[in-house]
Amino acid sequence: MNEHYTETVFESITIQYENKIVRITCDSALMNYLELPGNGSVPLAEHILKTYEHYFHKPLLISLHSLAIEILGHVYADKFASCCSDLAIHLSSEQSNCLKKMADKLLERTSIIDCGEKSVDNNRFIWDFLEPLHSFIYMLLGKNC
Numbered sequence: 098m099n100e101h102y103t104e105t106v107f108e109s110i111t112i113q114y115e116n117k118i119v120r121i122t123c124d125s126a127l128m129n130y131l132e133l134p135g136n137g138s139v140p141l142a143e144h145i146l147k148t149y150e151h152y153f154h155k156p157l158l159i160s161l162h163s164l165a166i167e168i169l170g171h172v173y174a175d176k177f178a179s180c181c182s183d184l185a186i187h188l189s190s191e192q193s194n195c196l197k198k199m200a201d202k203l204l205e206r207t208s209i210i211d212c213g214e215k216s217v218d219n220n221r222f223i224w225d226f227l228e229p230l231h232s233f234i235y236m237l238l239g240k241n242c
Contacts, residue, residue: 102152107144114152118213119145123172131172138165139235145212158214162231163224169238170224171210174200180237184230192226199223 101115108130111122121127131137142165149157181200185193215221227234 100153104148107141107148110141112145112148114149116153117157117217118211119149119157121145121168121210121212123210127172131169138168141165141168159212159221160225160228163221163228164212166227166231166234167212167224168210169234170227173238180234183237184233195223195226 099115101113103111103113105111105126109126110130111124111126113120130141139161142161145164146157146159146161181196185196188196211218213221215225
């Protein structure tokens with residue numbers, strides 16, 4: 098039986114926790130929270146990682162900034178895609194092409210943000226790839242981070 102937990106205690110954002118994966122509902126609660134001034138995706142990611150460990154008694158094998166960037170990448174797909182294009186000029190041709198493909202794929206996403214460990218999420222490498230650039234991404238996305 099697959100154990101799962103659902104909560105809405107962090108700013109009324111709906112988060113479902115399952116083994117190796119969390120699902121965040123991308124609705125008005127999440128959008129309203131991220132519109133507030135400050136670095137919202139990082140505290141949300143911190144909450145998710147801490148709560149996951151509480152429920153499953155083990156850490157979710159996703160880093161803080163990889164998770165925070167994934168949240169932003171899904172919520173602000175258009176803005177994030179533009180941000181990635183700005184970053185692409187500083188990357189190799191191969192990295193730039195990878196970034197463009199990732200940005201195009203983001204625009205096709207649904208209202209549920211699936212954030213999983215590498216073993217269950219074939220897109221984890223994208224967010225892990227972007228993690229070293231987190232400070233630039235947060236700066237380019239401004240108050241929505």
